[in-house]
Amino acid sequence: MSLMALKVSNLVGGYSQVPVLKNISFDIKDGELVGLIGLNGAGKSTTINHIIGLLNPFSGSISINGVSSKDDINQYKQQIAYIPEAPILYEELTLKEHIEMTMMAYGLNPEKTWDRANELLKRFRLDNKLAWFPSNFSKGMKQKVMIVCAFITNAKLFIIDEPFLGLDPLAVNDLLDLIDRQKQNGSSILMSTHVLDTAEKFCDRFVLIHNGQIRTEGDFKSLKAQYGNDDSSLNDIYLSLAKEDSKS
Template structure:
């Protein structure tokens, strides 16, 4: 479970987040949505420890980054918007490095990796280097590596960018399976039609503040838009910048 409480933060002398609070429960997929510059990326960077909060708390399964760095980070798997791979390592070596860094059982890890490689049609690319991959292939590598960790919290930033329709369908199925296993999933996305179908709940950020938090039904009720889509509600509340 992820708990963000009264979070303020940003970059040196540039405050971005203002008293942000929300939760992602076990087996729950929460969509983090907002305009460019709303604070989504800053929120994610605070959660994974790339930025130090000005104030507030972030807990993953009651662990804080400041209390036990190694244990905290082992709770989280992260799929970034832009793939980050080592140019000098093959796909096989990326997976082996992951196993070494996170002290994974190699036999069990490779058994799961084989299934994911087959699913994303990368089983014959194990000895390829990232320079030979398309952006979509690199994104698939990031997805595979994140899912191999079997972390309790999965953070996914714009997961559909660069993926072909078949890979998107595969990823959606995998996210549903991760939910069923009890994983907490925080997904930042601009693809609101997909978010409406996938997410259990939505956290809407605007100018560094949470201006809405709830499932589609509660958002419709809160903003008196009984038949509206998530996209309609999103456009209305971000244009006004106020809660209902």
């Protein structure tokens, strides 16, 4: 039986008294890449903000490997690596200091982790930029710094929000390769994206959220059987469901 890395159960939540998320439930198994898809305003970011512990549920629960955010928030957050849509870097810290800070936050062994960090820095062509400050970096380079910092951790759950924006094709390829390697190591990944042709090829399953509710979920084959035909792409299915929902 596959273990559930992430379990979201009957989650009701949002930013004010009016819930954005209305009783949503889904899970991610160990070593699984799940695509979270939906129109802008559907509730994807709100879902992510609840999972990473920025928002507290009104009701329902979220657990990672059986640890709930209500039980032990530190142990809960220690299991997550998060790559946000807009890179968040500290202007006064160099690239090297960002990596050191990540190691401290996750309690990582510096010697072992620097081997991993150096491999990633080389891969993303940042190895000669350790003394640079964020103001020296382009948007794509900042995104690569976030990727490096996330993938030096031993996180059980990776949450990646719109990862392909601002990345060049080579970096996209490198990121997908890293995700695949991390999956093989047993980590689970929740990826929110609008780049559906890439998601179709790489995600094991999809959770489609609409108006704060789970509209449908399943692998590409089952979604095609339910909502499309043999020639349908994920994009076709997504558009037909979005049009259907906009009429209702």
